Amino acid sequence: MDSSPKPVHPAIAYGDAAPQHGPRPLPLFLNILWRETEGNPELRRRAFIGLRRYQHARRPSPPPAPPVMAQAGAARMVRYGVDNGRAPVIFIPSLINPPQVLDLSERASMLRHMAATGHNACLVDWGTPSAHDAAMGLDRHVTDRLLPLIAALPRPPILVGYCLGGTLALAAAMLHPVRAIATIASPWTFDGFPDADRQEIATLWNGARSLCERLGYVPMEVLQSGFWAMDPARTIAKYAAFADMEDGSDQARAFMAVEDWANAGPPLSFAAGRDLFDHLYAGNATGEGRWSVAGRMMDLAALRCPSLSVRSTTDRIVPANAAPDLDEDWQLHLGHVGMVIGRKAHETLWSPLSRWLFTHGG
Incomplete structure (x- = not known):
């Protein structure tokens, strides 16, 4: 008997909106958004629209879990x-x-x-x-x-x-x-790795290490902060672009799937x-x-x-x-x-x- 999982077409079943108030950590994302759009009110407006759409958009139900x-x-x-x-x-x-x-x-x-x-x-x-x-x-x-x-x-x-x-x-x-x-x-x-990237990562870790040691783990938000720091302009631009995507389009679904994945995950x-x-x-x-x-x-x-x-x-x-x-x-x-x-x-x-x-x- 074939026990391989059967895919679910994205148009069949939809679950609730994003389960977390992402992107995570949201306060840092908002800080980056405000900083990167200073002097560009139109980009800021579109980025906020894209953010709200992402947070409230309905997601397709996941396919059955493989054995x-x-x-x-x-x-x-x-x-x-x-x-x-x-x-x-x-x-x-x-x-x-x-x-x-x-x-x-x-x-x-x-x-x-x-x-x-x-x-x-x-x-x-x-x-x-x-x-x-x-x-x-x-x-x-x-x-x-x-x-x-x-x-x-x-x-x-x-x-x-x-x-x-x-x-x-x-x-x-x-x-x-x-x-x-x-x-x-x-x-x-x-x-x-470029020296600037290694220095950025070292600064992030030096600031978070003592707290992480007390917790016994490195929260996902610490890691995500490092990724955003590498290219903050792109981080904001992709949410602004999402504001213009057609609801239910392949492009919009792909964006949400990637962002949901990037904003999830257990700690280290x-x-x-x-x-x-x-x-x-x-x-x-x-x-x-x-x-x-x-x-x-x-x-x-x-x-x-x-x-x-x-x-x-x-x-x-x-x-x-x-x-x-x-x-x-x-x-x-x-x-x-x-x-x-x-x-x-x-x-x-x-x-x-x-x-x-x-x-x-x-």
Whole structure:
């Protein structure tokens, strides 16, 4: 019996408006809006209209949840394809924001495309850290979460990591047999980030660290603030553009889906945030071969499987120079999110990646 999830057409069932008073954190967004539109009353007016439309627009009901294959602590692995005897393909999202960016909607779902193409596609959902997970750093997300999920599979998989998920996937591939690994917009060489961006991130973290340590976690709002700081003008301009979109249009639905995803997500454990900001962004531990996982230094030269690095020349969140240098290198000209869910994602990434997976047993 086919247990793969069936898509729900966006015109069939609609739920309530945005569940949160987003964008999150709203006070900071309003501060940026006011600052970026100073001297431009028309842009300010349209941005406020777009904001109100976003907050009150009705959303389509989500599709049925795919079946759970395995669980390790708060993390789960769900299946989109069927076990057809080929190597499972595990898609590993970032710890930041929910995994739904890889299954955003009926028309923008890399996972459903891969399943329909014939891959035994699986997706990791990192879940929400508990009060006992404050000391769980990035290394333990590999050893205590990702590796047990991989071990639950009947045969060695192919790993496909997106953003920080690719960084974690590379560590897993050095510690557990896999058929191949591909990373998409994943950071590894952190001195490949512009100095100004690293300084902005350091300032943000220095201001938030003591509170996060007391809480035991890094709130999603802290992370979102960092993303907005990289390009505040674009943050406001896209809401102004939403004010002019036709209700119910594909463009409007796509905007809401992306913004709902970007404004959602669980916090990071404090230790994971500390590792990310102190050891990777500030210290470039991965790029310099000083990141230790399970007592081993993570060195890309230790990979013993075919590998692919997909990077973008227009990515502000993970610049092309920060991506890992692997066996194969693909360069796209799409943004960090657009490369996986944009209108050109099917032809520029999904289909070529599907062919690459097939050539390596997936």
